[in-house]
Amino acid sequence: MKREHALLVLYLAAVIVTTVVHDPLSLGAGLVGLLLLAGRKAARLLARCLRVILVFNLAVSLGYLVLAHVHGFSPWETLLLINLRVLVLTLMSFLFIARVNLFRALDFSPTLTWLLGLAYSQALGFQRVHADFRLALSSRSIVRPGLRDRYRSSAAAAAWFMDKALATARESAHALRARGFFGD
Amino acid sequence: MHLPDGFLSPQTYLPAYALCAGLWWLGLRRLKAQLDVDTLPRLAVLTALAFVLMMLAMPLPGGSTVHAAGIALLAVNFGVWTAFLAISLVLAMQALLFGMGGITALAVNALAMGLMGSVAAWLAWHGLRSVSEVAALILAGWVSVALPALLIALILGIQPAIAHDAAGRPLFFPFDLSVTLPAVMIPHVLVGLGEGLLTWLGTATLQRLQARHAA
Numbered sequence: 001m002k003r004e005h006a007l008l009v010l011y012l013a014a015v016i017v018t019t020v021v022h023d024p025l026s027l028g029a030g031l032v033g034l035l036l037l038a039g040r041k042a043a044r045l046l047a048r049c050l051r052v053i054l055v056f057n058l059a060v061s062l063g064y065l066v067l068a069h070v071h072g073f074s075p076w077e078t079l080l081l082i083n084l085r086v087l088v089l090t091l092m093s094f095l096f097i098a099r100v101n102l103f104r105a106l107d108f109s110p111t112l113t114w115l116l117g118l119a120y121s122q123a124l125g126f127q128r129v130h131a132d133f134r135l136a137l138s139s140r141s142i143v144r145p146g147l148r149d150r151y152r153s154s155a156a157a158a159a160w161f162m163d164k165a166l167a168t169a170r171e172s173a174h175a176l177r178a179r180g181f182f183g184d
Numbered sequence: 185m186h187l188p189d190g191f192l193s194p195q196t197y198l199p200a201y202a203l204c205a206g207l208w209w210l211g212l213r214r215l216k217a218q219l220d221v222d223t224l225p226r227l228a229v230l231t232a233l234a235f236v237l238m239m240l241a242m243p244l245p246g247g248s249t250v251h252a253a254g255i256a257l258l259a260v261n262f263g264v265w266t267a268f269l270a271i272s273l274v275l276a277m278q279a280l281l282f283g284m285g286g287i288t289a290l291a292v293n294a295l296a297m298g299l300m301g302s303v304a305a306w307l308a309w310h311g312l313r314s315v316s317e318v319a320a321l322i323l324a325g326w327v328s329v330a331l332p333a334l335l336i337a338l339i340l341g342i343q344p345a346i347a348h349d350a351a352g353r354p355l356f357f358p359f360d361l362s363v364t365l366p367a368v369m370i371p372h373v374l375v376g377l378g379e380g381l382l383t384w385l386g387t388a389t390l391q392r393l394q395a396r397h398a399a
Binding site for chain 2: 119
């Protein structure tokens, strides 16, 4: 078994274990272990995780605090468990993404690797263009763009992405045909 | 709309993965059966398109924004299986390559958004298109958001009942159906209207572009 395959299996097993353990101390120990594994990147990964989970977890936690106050029960043990588990799972995923080449981990299926590779490269390109569209709107506006301007900008961007997607699909098909991908 | 990591019990996400794995296998088998030089690149690029459509913000009065999903747009124009596989790939990419969403929620999100959203959109479009093409597309967009949201609200809302400790304290998502149904459904019923407009205008644009590319 290749290193990437082993790490993928290990990651998936660790995810399942994290969701069957309901002891905050054990999850806390897991969090410390993951931070040690992250090494010098630990602070940066932890900050990224907290940014990602903050809004949803804060909304759930505050809602549960209100519910506990209204019904007169202690919410702390539940909140600690839930938030700790989410943090451990998120950190584990970020660590996995940072350490493992997913394309090698999934290379047991050539079709899947090929699909994921092309989709990912296109998505990265589209993501960059999407950022350019946003910057273009703000750099060309003296005051904050109004609702109509933002609608028009989003609509123009969506139309551009559809046009580009159709053109890219045709170009990729031509490239595959030219390279004899289907033997024709 | 989609669920983040860590709020679903293994009693929920493991059966969801088992079901989804079967559907992914079936979808890929169908894809391979009709495999030609256009199939794979089209699926890959539509996946990237769905990914970027989910990033496009639809402005709301008051300064806030919601995000499009593009599920109905894909289902109506490219079929249910293509939409299901593309949305599943987007969710997998978001979870495993971009660190958004979550691995434990992936299968439930794929079943809700990718499968239920696509099937509902396709049925709504086919059922109503003979009456009014525009109304059919708007309804397809609306149901592609509203029905997955309902499924997600139901799945979240049953977590306290199926995963709790001996004292009855929830181990995963802590709110029951009386909270999740209104909290998830009310915004998504409204967001669905925007998705309906996107499906209508997006389909008109896509058909115009397809005609231009075919020429």
